[in-house]
Structure formats: C-alpha cells, structure tokens
Amino acid sequence: MAAAVCVVGVSSSCAACNLRCSPIGRSQVAAGRLDLSTSLFLDSSSSCCSKRALFSPKQRKKMKKKKLSIAGKGGFGGQYEDSYEDVKSQIVDYFTYKAVRTVLNQLYEMNPPQYRWFYNYIASNEHGYGKTFIRELVKEKLELAERVMVTRLHLYGRWIKKCDHVEMYERISDQNLELMRERLIETVIWPSDDTNTEVVG
Structure with a gap:
C-alpha cells in the first residue's frame, strides 16, 4: 500500500514497520530522471523494510541487473523508446x-x-x-x-x-492521485459510533 501511495507523490508511513516512503516529484519526471527501481519506494534507512531485509541475496543480485519498467515489447504499454x-x-x-x-x-x-x-x-x-x-x-x-x-x-x-502538454500531464497526475485517494477511503474501516444508540427498555 505504501508503494502505491508513493507513486502518486504522497509521503506516508507503512503501518507494519513505520516505513517512510520517498515521494516522486514532478521535477524528476520532467528531467527524465525517473527510475522505477525499488529504492524509490523503500527508504534504505528503514531496518525491517530495506532491500536487505525483504529480499534474499540472489534476488538482490537480480534486482541490481534488472530494473522495473513499463510493460515490455508486445505488452500493453510498450517501452518509452517506442514511437507510439x-x-x-x-x-x-x-x-x-x-x-x-x-x-x-x-x-x-x-x-x-x-x-x-x-x-x-x-x-x-x-x-x-x-x-x-x-x-x-x-x-x-x-x-x-x-x-x-x-x-x-x-x-x-x-x-x-x-493544447498545453504540462496541463495534460498535471491532469493525468491529479486523476491518478484522486483515484488512489478514493480507493484508500473505500478500504479504510471506520469505527462504528455507538454513542447515539438509545436503549429501549
């Protein structure tokens, strides 16, 4: 859940281990420095959720070689280098x-x-x-x-x-954030309010 919230640029804590997420800034995307590796989502200072704690040495070695990317050739999204x-x-x-x-x-x-x-x-x-x-x-x-x-x-x-390309980018980004907020609100279990119930007897 923390990683999903981080994707839309909100800093939050992981309930399980007090994980602090590092949000993605628009300046990173605009400058072409957006790297979708796990380090974006996990704070290396966190003891229980660092790469070392979450993944075996074999998995960490694979992660160094291969970074997460949008769906590959033949996938839904294609690579960023595609001509669209x-x-x-x-x-x-x-x-x-x-x-x-x-x-x-x-x-x-x-x-x-x-x-x-x-x-x-x-x-x-x-x-x-x-x-x-x-x-x-x-x-x-x-x-x-x-x-x-x-x-x-x-x-x-x-x-x-x-056409304003910056406005279009912000519109997509804002819609992503709105959808994630809606989903978060849907999944939160609100405590029931029993103070207004009357005892009839």
Whole structure:
C-alpha cells in the first residue's frame, strides 16, 4: 500500500514497520530522471523494510541487473523508446470523427438532401473513422471526402495551438492521485459510533 501511495507523490508511513516512503516529484519526471527501481519506494534507512531485509541475496543480485519498467515489447504499454504509432493513429481517427460530425452539422443547416445521404452513409459505416472510412467515402462522394479531410486538418491545427502538454500531464497526475485517494477511503474501516444508540427498555 505504501508503494502505491508513493507513486502518486504522497509521503506516508507503512503501518507494519513505520516505513517512510520517498515521494516522486514532478521535477524528476520532467528531467527524465525517473527510475522505477525499488529504492524509490523503500527508504534504505528503514531496518525491517530495506532491500536487505525483504529480499534474499540472489534476488538482490537480480534486482541490481534488472530494473522495473513499463510493460515490455508486445505488452500493453510498450517501452518509452517506442514511437507510439498506435496513439498517433488514434489521434488521426479521433479528428476524422470530429470532422465528420462537424461536416454533418454543416450539411444539416445548408444542404438537407446531402445531410440525409451522409447520415445514412455514417449509420451504415462498419469500419470506424480511420483511413478505410475516408477511402470508401472518396469512392462514393469525392467532394464530401475532401471536405472531411480539410476539416480534420483544420480542427487538428486549432487543437495544437490550444493544447498545453504540462496541463495534460498535471491532469493525468491529479486523476491518478484522486483515484488512489478514493480507493484508500473505500478500504479504510471506520469505527462504528455507538454513542447515539438509545436503549429501549
């Protein structure tokens, strides 16, 4: 539990052995100095929870060679060195979706017959809003496909100007902290208050 709380940057004590956790600062992450080894979570001065007390000599030797990292290749997260192509394609697909909705709203106001056609086309869409969607739309209605492509580029350009990466990082960090607090509150057993109970007799 102490390690989990430390991950979100809160210093706390371990109930079992008075362990003091060393919280992770944002400056460490920003400077690229975040090391996910066990030493982040365990205070070396603690006698009962030091690496020496928790792990056998064989395990300590393995730990020196291998540090904890985010899921490896083929895992869910990938390594930090990965290109995040999946994230990039999700962003492109999302802006295609936003562009389709924008064009649909414009057609509703200006061109009801074309709106009805496009609405039915979207309703019958089974491929999501990726490259295949645009490719099929080009074959059906070139002018609509071009309009969607121009609109998604425009929307992305507007988003890039407004996107604050520091704010996004802080939002994720704050959400992590909030979720950990919620879980901690759920797991705490509160003492029952018997002072207000009346004895009937």
